[in-house]
Amino acid sequence: MKETGYRVFNPVYPTNCTLGTTLNAYSSLHSVSLGKQFHAYIIKYQIDFETSVGNATCSFYSKPHNLESAIRAFQGIREKNVISWTAMLTKDVKPNELTLTSVLSLCCTTLSFGAGAQIHSFSSELGYESYLHIKNSIIYLYLKCGWIREAQKLFDGMETAVSLVTWNAMIAGHAQAMDFVGDDHSAHKSGYEALRIFLKLNCSGMKPDLFTFSSILTVCSRLVAQEQGEQIHAQTIKTGFLTDMVVGTALINMYNKCGSIEKASKSFVEMDTRTMISWTSLITALQLFEDMRLAGVRPDHITFVGVLSACSQAGMVNEALIYFEMMQKEYKIKPVTDHFACLVDMFKMDFEPTEFIWSRLIAGCQSHGNLELGFYTAEQLLELKPKDTETYVLLLSMYLSVGRWKDVSRVRKMMREKKVGKLQDWSWINIKDRVYSFKPKDKSHFHSADIYKSLESLLQQANSLGYESLQTSEVTNEIEEKISSSTAYHSEKLAIAFGLLNTPNDAPIHVIKSVFMCKDCHNFVKHISLLTTR
Template sequence: MASLPSFAGSGSLKLEPDSRKHSPASLSTDKSPSISYPRTHKFTQLDGKSESVRSMDFQEALSRIKDGSRIETSYYVPLLQECIDRNSLAGAQNLHSHIIKTGTHEDLFVLTFLVNVYAKCGAMENARKVFTSLPRKNVVAWTTLMTGYVHNDQPDAAIYVFQQMLEFGSYPTNYTLGSALTACSALNFLELGKQIHAYSIKYQIDHDTSVGNSLCCLYSKCASLNSAIKAFQKIGRRNVISWTIIVSACGDNARAAKGLRFFTEMLAENVEPNEFTLTSALSMCCTMQSLRVGAQVHCLSIKLGYGSNLRIKNSIMYLYLKCGWFREAQQLFNGMEDMSLVTMNSMIAGYGEMMDLAKDDLSAYHNGTEALNIFSKLNNSGFKPDLFTFSSVLTICSKMVALEQGEQIHAQTLKTGYLSDVIVGTALVNMYNKCGSIERASRAFLEMSARTLISWTSMINAFTQNGQTQQALQLFEDMRLVGVRPNQVTFVGVLSACGHAGMVDEAFGYLEMMQKDYKIRPVMDHYACLIDMFVRLGRMQKTWQN
């Protein structure tokens, strides 16, 4: 990669002032029809000496352009801006054709704006072609193309453009560096991000808001919270985005209490939080299970006008569920007119937790039924279940021993393609096992495209619980053969399988393997398996000796 260029100036770098002032009154008096397009969407048509003014919509303006009407250069920008507002790629392409026909393709300002339009419409190939055709490339053009790649989830392409810009000899600005740092965050390119950080310090622009915000994101994403905090503290003018980033960074790096302190400091500096700041704060209240602070944040959100905001409601409902306030969560859920998939997933998972805490089997069954009713409502409401939905509802079917409902959900995972997901596949194996269908559990395990340690361990335990010792031990050997390292829970299943079959020598062999080969220290569960084995064999004296 080219090294960052040196720069002889000081202070904050700014985008080049290569913009123009366009006056709506500057109309051409050529004999050919001419239209002008100010931001008020008013067109002025001149025909010889007579002059008439009328209102024209965007589509009519495009049709006039197709007819060959000439448009002033100064009014391409409002038309192109309308393409962005409408996300109209076809309109941008029509204007691009017109720009080429009228010779305006030599105009750097218009073409740079066209790069931005194509990027905003998601047509990065078109944006790249326009950029390549620019008569000259200034830092605005380079930054526009980079930002387009970042916004279209192509951070690797953005980094490549950044490297090209440096080799070209163009000097990055604060906006360029912010965009490059965002791309580094997406790719976890910490070392490159540190180089850009060093450049910003050298030329005294690390205090810039856009650079500082991007640095906070980068260091947070790369699990370097202290560096993120230092970058945040360097920002000269912290806006709500700056505060939201650092609050979220603390939450993402398991420092919820510190995040809430930053949130309090933000309020003390009279910075008004937005919905993302509030949801981050509520998320940390969930982590800490702090209802008191969460209630205060909820009151603040209502005061600021976010009481009906769906993100806020979801966060409050999840807080209630995490803190065991199931009745309050139910009341909030039942009173919600608008819902999202997150809302329903949270409530389904909440009912699953309520089943575990139920006082009797009837209450647990009732909670499970409510969860399945919400799942049915989710399907009928047009929402598409995701992997979290399926894993939660399959777990509930396991607890209810609801084989028929589990089979229906299995069919739905096949249809939607989620069966290949390891979380859903593992939940399916557990469901069939709990319902006593070891054959279907085994089939679901074999159908999984990828398997984790949890998947292997679940299937080993399933074979053990159903008295299929040889299959459990063979699967354990298969797991070792493919390079999956067993853990304490895996060996509990293996020792339990040996115990059920009375395989004393094999059990002690696996116990020795656990300690010598995998450096796992035996715990009470392992010894319990051995004791159970000797009890089954009627060898109580051997139990005391060992």
């Protein structure tokens, strides 16, 4: 059988994959003699330097403990990868801490979590786990692969032996986790963990650098945490990092996302060097776009998305048409999906709408009460995103509100068949470096009595201005019937009432919500804004 397997190569030239597989087979069968003959065949045709073949050769010689031959094969590999190194990491070949750091860095590059975890275990056996650069490499690997808990556990166990590289890796890791976690609640949890780590860094006596500031300002931007962002802004001034272009751009973006255009403009004016990214971060006010053109900075397609979005939000239809034409004729920029999305109410597109466009349209239908168009839009969106929980719930709410029970049954059946997950409705508000979360009819807070008393007072005052609370059909994934209940205690209303109780009279209130805001809450917020001048 073995000889037959060897002779099969006589009439054809095998691939590198075939050669490696054959060597592995000889290794499994403990056929050292035939394996050596096969290795000679590989050397004869001068392919022993190929990575996959060299890895198999290392593995073959390491099992019978022929370390001299294994090392020669390893040294002959031109481009070593993770497998090359791990093939040599046996109990008889003891690498030093620099070798292990190199292998872990390679694992980070290739996102090879399995190999990295083995090397972590191997470094512990050799007594290298306490070395700072080894720990940093392991933490960075876990963060890159999305294993936040494992990285946090290692970090918490480091006590005082922490370098700035470690702090930066943890903050950046939690910032990245906000993008790949499955829901908003987990994303906000990662963001506030990054803020907690940044606070610990400041208390440790170690000084943040530009990488620290750019990462943590990005976190503040995602959390709409202006209060923390302003404190970090002050720290960048004190430490001299505000002059850095990356930090300055992150600061502008943070103020923009928090809705503080005035502070964003001030930060922009104070920048020593302005790049295209800096300009694009600030194009929410059209005058700044004109200043940009006068300064001789050429806008790109992303800049025009900001300009058209500003026109759309302000209802400046004529100006939007002028800029849209300018983009094509003066700057020779061909419109793409994002440009048409900004003008969806003003232009007929010449291509199929994307998920983003349908989502924008359905939000508009809900706000303006155009249910028929909303039904059609939701159905179109579900064709593109067949398991999007929020769209199903929104569609059910609209059908229930007009008593279309057959459609309600049809959509519920679709949800069961597609195993659509449960939708969580949460609202968050940030006050004095703490985040407070609310769910509908939430009474878990220590000051719930005061919150509900304040909300009742707000509802009465809003009613005096013409606000009328709507009765709505709340839709959940667990209950199959229509539940008629008041919208008075939706999560965002509780968060607003709490914010009014715990912030100065002239302070703006920023509430973040995990799902679409209903029409009644939209109306309520409008009246409360008039009452409180906030």
